[in-house]
Amino acid sequence: MATMLAVWLLVLLLPIVGRAQPAPGPIEGLRQELERLRQQAEESRRSYEDQLRRLQRRIEELEQAERRRTDEAARAAAPPPPAPVPPPALPGIRVGGAPLLFDISFTGDFVGNVGNDSRSEQRNRFFPRELDLALQGAVDPYMRADVFLELKEESKGEEKIELDEGYATILSLPFGLQARLGKFRPKFGRLNTFHNHDLPQTDRPNVLKNLFGEDGLSEKGGALSAILPLPFFSEVEVATLTGDNPESFGRGSIRTPLLIGHLKSFFEIGENSAFQIGLSGGHGPNVQNRRTTLQGLDLTYKWKPLDRPGESLILQAELLRSRREVEGDRLERYGGYFLTQYQLSRRWYAGFRYDWSQLPTERGSREQAFSPLVTFALSPFSQFRLQYKLTERLTERTFDRDVSELFFQFTLRLGRERPELF
């Protein structure tokens, strides 16, 4: 610094020195010395200016980096810019650019059956039991529609498409009533409203197959239901149906309809358990134009801890009585089942069912069956099930040999997850 001051002092004094009249010899030497000092001063100035510019650039770089850091922190702390809220309910199909405002889903249910049941047409086969297309949604503010179309293989190589259910629900009528109109599964017992792929076992309990067939009772007509004004949930449904079901009814006329009634009550036992009891009744003409009367009792207990989704237990039973008038006689038959299912983890379920049933038309005949099973749910949308079934049949004529069957079931679902109903 001191050197710099000295140099600048000399530079400033130079003109004054130059105006004096120096002696020629020493003056020339002094001039040369001054010239040298001036060059040194110029070099120093350039050097300091370069250094200054470098420092300024460095300061700017540091300032820019600091600004970037501050901006990033501010962006992280600030709420995100508002994203456009997506339109509601996009089921994946568009018509003319607008989304279809109902849900579409597909369920595939494949069953493999190895056994020695001579009565089964699908013995030793692997076949699509149900390929089910469901269309569900609101018709208007007052009504919703549910349509289930099924493609199924009923016997070897014979596939057909049928309407399993297709009905409208009028959601709210005066006095808290609700109505269904179309083809639907009436509430009778506990499992009748379940489609085959939703059953907790591969096959329907024997008593339900004997009374309603492999697919249960699905009829055309109308039903009216209401929640009873009680402190606990209690619902009653009364249905008037054509009665096409050939096993128990089959007259198929609206002039002499099949009447079905169902009353169920539901009780919560603490937060984790619940119990439901149902009473059912049915009365209608059968194929012989005489009357069939059905009565049913169903009981369901379920334990499902709210804070542990991977655990649950179901205990369920149905008892049914059928009184069928035939020409010159009245056949009275009983049957029932008990099933249990325990959920071991998020994916694994183990279950067991016991069946006991009298056969509807064969006098003095009855059967019982034992069915252990295990289910593995890969995700909420696909599952595999293995079920063994040992059936013992006793008829009036002979004691059938035991029937052993091994079922393998694979179920998949495309579309929205259906809510789990109690």
Add this chain to the structure above:
Amino acid sequence: MNRGPTARWGVVATAILGAWFLLAGWSGPAEGKLRVVTTTSDLKAIAEAVGGDRVTVDSLLRGYQNPHDLEVRPSYMLKVQRADIFIRIGLDHDPWADPIVEGSRNRNIFRGAPGHVDVSQGIPLLEVPTGKIDRSQGDIHSFGNTHYWLDPENAKTIARTIATGFQRVSPQDAAVFSANLQRFQGEVERVTTRLQQEAERLRGVKVVTYHSSWPYFAQRFGLRVVNFVEPKPGVPASPAHIEALIRQMREEKVRLLIMEPFFSDRVPRLVAKETGAQLLILPPSVGGVKGVNTYIELLEYDVRRIIEALR
């Protein structure tokens, strides 16, 4: 007078129908309060803050329940049958609410009715899927992540939507709801600012969570969620995924694994043990643990537990 059996049945049927119509028309003790049912405990807490003493609120879900795993019980229909207002998270968070609402036969709370309040309106969503959406991505939320109540800024929007719903159904109490709304929003603002200051050291901290329940919370308080125990939403972890997760957590030095109280802790404990990370069971909802009964308490509890875990 000797009546025949038909006349006797007629009298009985008339009596039953008369009692039925009377009871069906009876709506219980009104007490001048709005009857509110919410799908989640968080909405219940916010509705109570906005409604004050003018509402009674019930929630279908408990705070310690998995919202994606609700079993529809018939008793829920009874619960919402007499509700004036039904409040839901919406999008595809609570699809189980539809059969409950429709089964209740209560036309005041059907979709589109004044008493049906969907609080997802106006919420800026995160993780909105782009391109083709299908189940190969797991049980994906097709509209975006639905756990938006965990950002306090969104809670203020939710409160405003609820207040609008209350005012629509009960305009005579509009001023009360408006004052309560301002009070709630102010409190959320103050608490959030304070918690953000306390959580300054969390900024940029890497965490792994069980399910993607925390993106809104993480964004607000500066956490970086780098992976999940579930390989895809709703899909349990496979051995290969667990192995890859452990490797990633070791490499990236992830010190914290957050899980919700309603999942099995078997896999998270294994991962935490293998990586040395701390496993923190954190409620994403009000009522998820004892003592967390309001939205403010939920925020404070979650932020402070994370700060303590990383201390």
